[in-house]
Amino acid sequence: MSLEEKVMAGMKDAMKNKEEALLRGLRAIKAEIIKAKTEPGANGQLPEENEVKLLQKLVKQRRDSLEIYQQQNRPDLAQKEMEEISVIEKFLPEQLSEEALKEAIAAIISTVGAAGPQDMGKVMGVATKQLAGKTDGKAISAAVKELLSK
Numbered sequence: 001m002s003l004e005e006k007v008m009a010g011m012k013d014a015m016k017n018k019e020e021a022l023l024r025g026l027r028a029i030k031a032e033i034i035k036a037k038t039e040p041g042a043n044g045q046l047p048e049e050n051e052v053k054l055l056q057k058l059v060k061q062r063r064d065s066l067e068i069y070q071q072q073n074r075p076d077l078a079q080k081e082m083e084e085i086s087v088i089e090k091f092l093p094e095q096l097s098e099e100a101l102k103e104a105i106a107a108i109i110s111t112v113g114a115a116g117p118q119d120m121g122k123v124m125g126v127a128t129k130q131l132a133g134k135t136d137g138k139a140i141s142a143a144v145k146e147l148l149s150k
Contacts, residue, residue, distance in 0.1 A: 003051040003091060004033050024080070025087025032058055052133035058088050060136065096135045098143075104131060105143045117148050 007029050014023040032054050036046050046054070062085045069078040089095075096104065105127055112122050123144050131140055 002046075002048075003055075004030070004046070006091065007033065021080070021083035022087055025084040028058060028084060029055070029088060029091065052092065055088055055092050056133070056136060059085055059092070062088065093133050096131065098139075101131070101135055101139060101143050102147065105140070105147055109144075109147060114148060117145070120144055120148055123148065 007026050011023060011026045011030065013019075014026060033046055036042060036050065036054055037044050062081045066078055066081040066085070069075075069081060105123070108126050108130065109123055112119070112126055114120075114123050124141065127140050127144060128137060
């Protein structure tokens with residue numbers, strides 16, 4: 001079952017059960033799917049590997065907005081963003097814990113043979129490919145910096 005099919009089924013249930021927050025999050029995902037499918041070169045399809053990237057982008061946008069709303073003391077809007085984040089995250093693969101992330105990056109560092117902060121680019125290139133969908137870029141970058149500066 002593709003992401004679009006899952007979202008459509010979820011929307012139907014959310015409408016029946018009158019779950020506004022769930023429906024709002026699912027509509028956001030559906031809108032992005034449609035947008036991605038109509039981009040030049042997409043041929044009306046969204047490859048499976050792009051689904052995770054799309055969902056991560058949506059979560060990142062919501063987190064950025066959430067941060068702004070919290071700074072501006074707008075709990076009403078912040079609550080909506082948190083609800084949408086929780087809906088979108090249900091469709092993402094399980095995220096790595098901080099410990100598992102550090103273990104994976106430590107293994108990558110030893111494989112690549114990185115010696116210090118100057119080798120961050122080498123490690124980041126491999127880490128972002130291997131850990132795509134399992135965690136976000138900020139977390140990878142922070143862990144790489146921490147492990148390389150030791």
